[in-house]
Amino acid sequence: MAEFRLHWQVTNLALTRANTEIVGLVSGLNSVRLQDLVITVNEAVTNALEHGAGPAMVTLTADEVGVAVEVTDSGNSLEEHHLQLEPGQRPSRGMGLWIIRQLADQIKVDRPPGQSRLRFRVNRVAPAGVVLGSPSRWYSKPMEHPPEEPTTSL
Template sequence: MNQAVTMGESFGLHVPIGTNLGHLRRLVGEFALESGLDRQRVERLVLAVSEAAGNVLEHARAPGTVSARSDEDGVTVHVVDERGTLTNAHLNRVPAWPPQRGMGLWMIQRVCDRVTLDHPDGRSRLELFMRRVPADQDGQP
């Protein structure tokens, strides 16, 4: 395992965000597949994580991490920027039409089953959740 990747206390994957987003996407994809998500849900989660990590690099310009864990319900990923630059206003913004830039957070909220934001210790923590089974397949809303 790459030495930049560590196992967190309750997270199965913990990776610093660096400029090699391809490496991050591969690690998150492998983790999600091993956690039992189907290929389509893995692709959506990887897309969302890549967008969120790219935002940390472009907008926060500060250290960040991606952590992932799985349980019987699905996969939860935390994307953290140490500067705490992401706000609910950013998350709730509706992008202009026609889109040119600024679609990442909007798209993340459409491909993940749940997206939340909090600010522990002044950091921004974006939580992305992907259910193991899509809601329309298990009778849950």
């Protein structure tokens, strides 16, 4: 497969999700990984719009492995340690980077001059040990307070 790249300035999230889905389909992602890609890009762009400054720019590159994502803004506020933050016990906000960390195969933050840049990949093949469709795939490492299992009585 030849590399396919799409680069745009975010004007609305619906268009961003549509563009992302197109690139994911072109790259050959299955339905689960395509959903992972759309969710992670949406979360990254939402963070850039809410916490960054200036326009958010997205670059998606489909290749033989999957899709590489780059989201930049001129906020210069995103730092590597933000990736390690865990959501609280009952979060209503602040889960975007955590969700990306759970679904993406690789993730990195850097700060080119005057910018924040989040880069990650969603590959065609899920990481080893991840069972697609399993709720456990959302948790790449043990949580302090994992969700309780529902109880049923007969």
